[in-house]
Amino acid sequence: MFFSSENAEFAETIYANILEYVSSTEKPLEMYEVPYVVSSLKLFEFIFDVIPNDQETTKTNKEIEQETFKAYVLLNQITITDRYLLGNQIKEENNIRLTPAQALLEITFHNNDLINFRVEKLYECQFKRDLLYFEFLEQRDDCKDLLVAFYQYYEVTDYKDYLKRLFGIVHAVLMMDKESHVEIHLEEQESMTFIDKHVANVDEHITEVDFLNVRSNPLYKYAEGKYRIISPLFTIEMMYNGLFFRLKAINEQLPVIDRVSGFYxxxxxxxxxxxxxxxxxxxxxxxxxxxxxxxxxxxxxxxxxxxxxxxxxxxxxxxxxxxxxxxxxxxxxxxxxxxxxxxxxxxxxxxxxxxxxxxxxxxxxxxxxxxxxxxxxxxxxxxxxxxxxxxxxxxxxxxxxxxxxxxxxxxxxxxxxxxxxxxxxxxxxxxxxxxxxxxxxxxxxxxxxxxxxxxxxxxxxxxxxxxxxxxxxxxxxxxxxxxxxxxxxxxxxxxxxxxxxxxxxxxxxxxxxxxxxxxxxxxx
Structure with missing residues (x-):
């Protein structure tokens, strides 16, 4: 699925090299992947941070496919191979011996939340926490101005209206095939206005603070009324995990007298x-x-x-x-x-x-x-x-x-x-x-x-x-x-x-x- 027919020879060479490599290792072919999720997120951040929105290319589709693949190989080396080698070098230089628990934690903690999750569990819990958070805020007098401003910004009547519209975005991820990407096509201006406020803006740098902006805005608009999911995981987590950051941004824009103090x-x-x-x-x-x-x-x-x-x-x-x-x-x-x-x-x-x-x-x-x-x-x-x-x-x-x-x-x-x-x-x-x-x-x-x-x-x-x-x-x-x-x-x-x-x-x-x-x- 990665290469078109014009890259058939290139793809066959790569596949033969992969099979040769895997034959010398202990793990089966199914354990390996090229588009590693951390590399994907880093690639997307690089594009937003470095490539101008009006950038044009003279490269052919054949060249773009090959160079994108090479970019993944490089990023995988940085995020996997180099990480392992540098970690070992630090331990050797400092004469550090890890316990089995420490060794596993070192291997798993940096990417655990990105690769280990059950979609149905994640969706159910994000929705429930989202609903509880709104119910909690609605009960508090000191949060009334914040909620009014939030509903005005997203052009919704209340949190139920907001969650119904958000549910439409997340539902597309729940229905996706494992090997496919997800696109959302809209015709109603009202829906486009809502979803545009959950889209990563290419005019703003995506920070590298643990993919914070991608987590909060996991959609990419590539044409009028047409959107693509950057991260299925972050799209679901946008429901609750991303909500705090959206509320926080609006709270900071309120007049001082109306802000919720100690919001964190x-x-x-x-x-x-x-x-x-x-x-x-x-x-x-x-x-x-x-x-x-x-x-x-x-x-x-x-x-x-x-x-x-x-x-x-x-x-x-x-x-x-x-x-x-x-x-x-x-x-x-x-x-x-x-x-x-x-x-x-x-x-x-x-x-x-x-x-x-x-x-x-x-x-x-x-x-x-x-x-x-x-x-x-x-x-x-x-x-x-x-x-x-x-x-x-x-x-x-x-x-x-x-x-x-x-x-x-x-x-x-x-x-x-x-x-x-x-x-x-x-x-x-x-x-x-x-x-x-x-x-x-x-x-x-x-x-x-x-x-x-x-x-x-x-x-x-x-x-x-x-x-x-x-x-x-x-x-x-x-x-x-x-x-x-x-x-x-x-x-x-x-x-x-x-x-x-x-x-x-x-x-x-x-x-x-x-x-x-x-x-x-x-x-x-």
Whole structure:
């Protein structure tokens, strides 16, 4: 599909060279690709940043095809081969030996969110989060001016109207074939005006801050009323992930007196960490057990967890962090840059303030010390405590991350043992992304599997994996290595697969009910 018939000889030569190369490697042909997604995004950024919009070419179609292919080969060398070589050089020069978890994290974190995703999960969760975000903003008096300006800019009546029109763009991606590109052709001026405001503008430089502009504007207009999808992934993520940036831009243009102050903290703390997490866990746990949200706990104690649940002798404590990792650390060839930023965001910041891991350990200390005055019926000699870290971006579903962060947790937990506290019934820390909770909400609500059992199984089979206990026993070193690598998988993959293996069928009824909200007024 890459070459036209006039490049048949060129294509045959390339294909023969690829087959010769693959024959000398361990992986099959199906594992290789030329249009690697990161290279595609870098190529598109280069075109927007360097090539003038009125640039004309004297090259033939045959030449353009060959040179585009060569550009991909060069970009693949930079984004894959050179990355691997420079990373190894840094480790050799600094005598660094990585643990298996660190090595996997170094390999996967920089591109995990770009290549590992399920379209149906991504779409369902982006839509639900989008709807929740608008519902949250609509409830707040300090956001009324912002929403009015937002609706005026996009020429819609309200958020339901906005989401209906956005749904039309995203639907084209959901219907696409795996090997095809997607075009959208419009005739109505109203629709063109709306979609033009979600199009990357070739007169503006696309920043290299983790493809931020492409994420926010993943469409390219190549003729009047005709558009092409730059990134199917970013088109779906435009629904929620891109919404914050669009709202932020409009908020900054409002008169100072009308602006929403602390808009970033409003989204990361009050919306993500309080509104969404509390609502979701209340639905999953139901009207059972002792449950308290972070806002409820703040009335009892300073430094309270973001959510607390006790079922008899089993306690779940949650910390939630709506954070991102900078592009510089994410794409760095030196794994220490990433690990240092992760520690600052999830363990302890530059000023010595405790972050998620240390906050969870402090909550555990208070529970074991009898200082959890918000729950007076804890039997300290029998209680089991399960610490959970909720993160709000898929980039953290990278192999090795949970193992690395849990190691910090275990080391910090040892300080409690030194104080004389019994930590034998404190379980490993599990990282769960918010979209995995959303995607499996119904299965958790109807108890196809409980959070309790999921945490126990992930701890036993993943975080505490021991090859000696593997069943069935690996028959070769290759099988043993595969099992070891699987043990570093994120909780998201484990839970999605587990729910489906237990026979749960994802009907989509909950999503349909949410989508129907957008059309209620029309039905009336």
């Amino acid at each position: 903290n409003l989204k990361t703390y009050e919306f993500s960490e309080q509104f969404v997490l509390s609502k979701l866990l209340r639905e999953i746990y139901g009207n059972r057990y002792v449950q308290k949200s972070g806002s409820e706990l703040d009335d009892f104690i300073d430094g309270a967890p973001d959510y607390y649940m006790r079922n008899g002798n089993y306690i779940h404590v949650y910390e939630s962090k709506d954070i991102l990792i900078s592009k510089e650390s994410k794409q760095s060839y030196d794994h220490r840059d990433l690990e240092n930023e992760l520690r600052v965001k999830l363990f302890e910041n530059e000023r010595g303030s405790a972050k998620a891991v240390k906050q969870l350990v402090e909550t555990i200390r208070k529970i074991l010390n009898g200082e959890a005055i918000y729950d007076l019926n804890i039997r300290l000699n029998r209680v089991h405590i399960f610490p959970v870290l909720i993160l709000h971006y898929r980039m953290f579903n990278a192999a090795g991350l949970n193992s690395l962060v849990n190691k910090w947790f275990v080391q910090e937990l040892a300080t409690l043992e030194a104080l004389g506290l019994d930590i034998s019934r404190v379980h490993d820390l599990v990282i769960i992304d918010i979209e995995t909770l959303m995607f499996n909400r119904d299965a958790l609500m109807n108890r196809t599997i409980t959070i309790q059992n999921a945490l126990l199984e992930y701890e036993r089979d993943y975080l505490r994996f021991n090859i000696a206990n593997a069943r069935p026993r690996p028959r070769s070193e290759q099988e043993a290595n595969a099992l070891l690598e699987k043990s570093f998988w994120p909780f998201s993959i484990f839970l999605d697969n587990k729910v489906e293996k237990l026979g749960y069928r994802r009907s989509g009824k909950d999503l349909l009910a949410k989508v129907n909200v957008l059309f209620e007024d029309e039905e009336e």
